[in-house]
Amino acid sequence: MAIRMIAMDLDGTLLRDDKTLSAENIAAVKRAVDAGVVVVIASARPPRAVKAIYEALGLDTIQINYNGAAHYDQVRGRFVKHLPLEAGFVREMVNAARDLDEQVYMSLEVMDKWYTDGVDDSLLTETSKHFKPDLLGELDELFEEPVTKLMLLAPKERLAKVHAMVLERFGERIAIHMSDEHLIQIVDPSVDKEHSVRELAGYYGIDRVEVMAIGDAQNDAGMIAWAGLGVAVGNAWDEAKVAADEVVGSNEENGVAEAIERFVLGA
Structure with missing residues (x-):
């Protein structure tokens, strides 16, 4: 056809x-x-x-x-x-990632808005190369709305450990997508x-x-x-x-x- x-x-x-x-x-x-x-x-x-x-x-x-x-x-x-993730659940994942690697970077996408508590120029996504955060603030300020996508960023050799932990602890409640070796993208499991x-x-x-x-x-x-x-x-x-x-x-x-x-x- x-x-x-x-x-x-x-x-x-x-x-x-x-x-x-x-x-x-x-x-x-x-x-x-x-x-x-x-x-x-x-x-x-x-x-x-x-x-x-x-x-x-x-x-x-x-x-x-x-x-x-x-x-x-x-x-x-x-x-x-x-199809967003509940904000409290995302905060739980971020805390677990930071417990394992306190230098992992975290970004939230919320309905075409970018929220983050830090930016590392060596770990940029294609979008963050061209757009500034809509909110750059303390972690507690960021989790007020359902989250469209959570991104965890770190050099690939460190990110592998974070990836494994997230899969083990939260894997049944999320979907993980990877298109770059320094970036984990986490969304609703559906x-x-x-x-x-x-x-x-x-x-x-x-x-x-x-x-x-x-x-x-x-x-x-x-x-x-x-x-x-x-x-x-x-x-x-x-x-x-x-x-x-x-x-x-x-x-x-x-x-x-x-x-x-x-x-x-x-x-």
């Missing part, structure tokens, strides 16, 4: 290593949109860090943010879905890009076999495996490649454009 929906990751997939969009990828996405294909961004990023990309691609679809912890309607400027892509396919009236999902990282493997056509870019993690039906060029080689031309537009 023809592909009627594309769900695509951003970092490491659509974006080059310098986090820019290539002219080839922009043109291919726009050709797909012009052909009537529903193109959905599925990213760990918050809405504010997707906005410029979304506009450059000329999209009008609902986007998947925070790995699926939120769905955002960029056109109308509103969230249409939110959150996964797979679930979000499935839900939006239903919203747009598109069958599973008509969906192509393309990504590169561990947090993309679920949607790649679920889609009728799962695609991994050449630089993808092993988990994504194992889940994929096809492997295309890397993010530096316009792999998204290649996938669209080969599998969607039939060029």
